[in-house]
Amino acid sequence: MIEDLFFIEKQTYRKSPLHDLDARAKIILSFAAIIAMVAVPYSPLVFPVGGTFFLLFVILWGLSRLSPLVYAGRILMVLPFGLFIIIVQVFVQNPYYPAFTAIADLPFGIHVYRESVEFATILLVKFLVCISFIVLLSSTTRVQDLLEGAGRLGLPAEFTLTLGMMIRYIFVFGYIYRKVNESLAARCFSPFDSRLPYRYRLRTLAYTVGTLFIRSYEQGERTFMAMLCRGYGRESHLYIRKKPMGRGDYLFLATCLPVVICTPVIAWLLSSGLV
Amino acid sequence: MIVVHIPDAFIPLPQAAVYWIIALIFIALALRWARAEMREEKVPLVAVLAAGIFAIQAVNVPIPWGTSGHMMGAALAAVVLGSPFAAVFVLTLVLIVQGVLFGDGGITVMGANIINMGVVGGFVGYYSYQGLNRVFKNPYPSAFVAAWFSLLVAALVCAVEMAIAGTFPLGLGLFSMGLYHAVIGVIEGAITAAALYLIFTARPDLISTSEGVTA
Numbered sequence: 001m002i003e004d005l006f007f008i009e010k011q012t013y014r015k016s017p018l019h020d021l022d023a024r025a026k027i028i029l030s031f032a033a034i035i036a037m038v039a040v041p042y043s044p045l046v047f048p049v050g051g052t053f054f055l056l057f058v059i060l061w062g063l064s065r066l067s068p069l070v071y072a073g074r075i076l077m078v079l080p081f082g083l084f085i086i087i088v089q090v091f092v093q094n095p096y097y098p099a100f101t102a103i104a105d106l107p108f109g110i111h112v113y114r115e116s117v118e119f120a121t122i123l124l125v126k127f128l129v130c131i132s133f134i135v136l137l138s139s140t141t142r143v144q145d146l147l148e149g150a151g152r153l154g155l156p157a158e159f160t161l162t163l164g165m166m167i168r169y170i171f172v173f174g175y176i177y178r179k180v181n182e183s184l185a186a187r188c189f190s191p192f193d194s195r196l197p198y199r200y201r202l203r204t205l206a207y208t209v210g211t212l213f214i215r216s217y218e219q220g221e222r223t224f225m226a227m228l229c230r231g232y233g234r235e236s237h238l239y240i241r242k243k244p245m246g247r248g249d250y251l252f253l254a255t256c257l258p259v260v261i262c263t264p265v266i267a268w269l270l271s272s273g274l275v
Numbered sequence: 276m277i278v279v280h281i282p283d284a285f286i287p288l289p290q291a292a293v294y295w296i297i298a299l300i301f302i303a304l305a306l307r308w309a310r311a312e313m314r315e316e317k318v319p320l321v322a323v324l325a326a327g328i329f330a331i332q333a334v335n336v337p338i339p340w341g342t343s344g345h346m347m348g349a350a351l352a353a354v355v356l357g358s359p360f361a362a363v364f365v366l367t368l369v370l371i372v373q374g375v376l377f378g379d380g381g382i383t384v385m386g387a388n389i390i391n392m393g394v395v396g397g398f399v400g401y402y403s404y405q406g407l408n409r410v411f412k413n414p415y416p417s418a419f420v421a422a423w424f425s426l427l428v429a430a431l432v433c434a435v436e437m438a439i440a441g442t443f444p445l446g447l448g449l450f451s452m453g454l455y456h457a458v459i460g461v462i463e464g465a466i467t468a469a470a471l472y473l474i475f476t477a478r479p480d481l482i483s484t485s486e487g488v489t490a
Contacts, residue, residue, distance in 0.1 A: 003333065008376060031382060038383045039288045042441075078378045082282040085443060095441040123442065126284030134283075134378035146375065158306060165322035166329075166368050173330035202462065206469030209331050209346065213355070213470060214478050216327020220320035 004077060005174050011070055012142045017248075018064040023141045023149025025249040030137040032260045033057075037129045040264050042096045042122055045271050050125035052263045056256060057132045064140050074135045075128075082127045089120035143167050148240050157237040164238045169219065176215060180208055279347075279391050279433040279452075280373070283381030286440040294436070295386030301363050301394045308360035321361070325368040328352060332369065347429065349392055350400025350422035351467045355474060355481060362397025363389070387436050391429045400425030414475070415468045422467035423460035430456035 012019065018026075033053055040049050061071060090112050093100050097115040104112040141149070147167060151160040184190075184204070191201050224232075286294070309321060328348050353362040370388050374380040380388045404414075404421035411417050434448030474481060 004377070034283055034382050035288070038284050038291065042287070074378070078282070081280060082285070085285060085437070088443070088447075092444050092447065094444075123284060127282055130283035130381060131378045134375065134382070138376045138378070143376065162322040162325075162368060163371065166325045166372065169323045169326035170329055170372065173326050177330045177333055202465050203469055205334060206466040207473050209334055209351075209466055210470035210473030210477075212327055212331050212334070213324075213351065214474055214481070216324050216330070217320075217478070217481055219327070220323030223323050224320045 003174075003178070004074075005170060008074075008138055009143060009171075011066060011139045012145075014065065016063060016065040016140070018060060018136075018140045020248070021140075021252055022243070022245050022249040023145040024153055024245060025252050026137050026141050027146070027149050027153060028253060029256050029260065030133040032257060033133045034130045036260050036264050037126055040126070040267075042119065043271075044118070044122070045264075045267050046122045046125050048267045049264050050129050052259065053129045054125075054132065056259050057129070057136060060136055060256075061132075064136070066139055070139060071132070071135060074139065075131060078131060082131075086120050086123050086127065089123060090116045092116060094119055147238075151238065151240040152243065160238045160240065165223070169216070169223075172219065173212070173216060176212070180212070184208070279388070279430050279456075280380040281384045281387050281391075281433060281437065282378075283383050285437060285442045286384050286387055288383060290436075290440055291383040291386060293386075294384070294390055298367075298386035298389040298394070301360075302367055302389070305360040305363040305367070308358055309364055312358060312360075321356075321364055322368065324352075324356075325365045328365050329369050329372060346463055346466060347392055347396055347426055349396030349429070350404065350418070350425040350463075351470060353397045353401035354404050354418055354421065354467075354471065359394075359397040359401040362400065363393040366393030366397065387433075391433045391436070395432050396425045396429045399428045415472055418471045419464035419468040421464075423457075423464035426460040426463045427453065427456050 033056075037046075037050065037053055040046050061068075091106075091110055093113065093116065096119060100113040100115050102111040103114045103117070106112065138146070144164075144167070147160060147164050150163075151157075155163075189196075189201075189204060191205055193201070328351075331348050331351075332345050334346065349362040349366055352365045353359045356362075356365075367389050370380055370385055370392065374382060374385050374388070400421045403424050404417050407417035407420055408414055430452045431449060434443065434452045435445065437443040438445035438448055
């Protein structure tokens, strides 16, 4: 995952109307979309809401001028576990339906149920929408801007400081990780080379892990000492300059937030026959 | 080995909110631990260490049947830093970055993931290590079993949470996730023990003799 960090950060340095927006506006919209999508009950109501949200995402992704391949690559990176759970759903019953109708009978007494297929699709839609907004946020906002945006939105000072420190050093360890991998490859070592004894491969990887741990601890000690030299103390915190949101940010929120808030409400009203 | 990252949408919002509240209590306790035990000034050190754990989690480990996995690292952090709260602190930072930057895990379910990996992984890893070390009088087999057990219990708790959410049957979840993690937990245990050996050999001063590894 750390290998992808540089790729993700590179995307955030592109120029587009979405990249230029204040991080706060993008954080608010992404989190609102995720919470709204998760809040929709596990019912067919998810389809119109998810469809609308995904359309909003597609428009915003288009505005970001990023390639669809970037999106596909990012999604593939996080898909496996979610997809595994979703695929298993079609073979099992769940508490969200009162009765199940088998549409296919497989060996070993395994059945595919119509309701379970619907439930799996509901999960898939919710999952994809949530992931898509996170991908949008992290592909158009620099890590430091995300941190400052979160700080301006009220993230406690203890967290902005520690997260800020961590984020800064993630890139350092990203380089170290890359160098360690290169030096292992230069010695013709591959953890997946089955010609090497498995115990030897594990031991080498364990020492790599131990070395990374020691290096990070030592880096932490050096950083801590350097910060002390600069007057760091108990009351220190990350300075975040006050910055008002611009007209474009408000316009962005005024356009997109109503979609995120009103779509589930309208869909629910329509499905319950109240409108 | 980190397959216990529950993604967004797999836990309904009200349940996710409960997990967030529980996680926030442990995060507050971890911050209090950092202030009391490490002195507040040393918090940056843990933050840099969290970046290191993030890198450690990126190390691809071959799993015998042809796939690969990653370490959880909660037991390693708890044992070396001498407190389960260290694992909560470090894993919380790691999970925030993984959830917000990579979409690995999620936003609404982050509380549940912090509980599984930070709280359960850290507490089970630390206390089973402490107990076993008293019996074996040898830190390395103790660390091996503690890391294996912490991964297994974290996976089982994850299965229970998903069963409560109604997104995965309890029996199948406990069996499949339990069996898978019981097997790959052996690798987590072996790497933790060997990494601990290296740390203890290269920098014995890093490890608290009263609470952490005692050779």
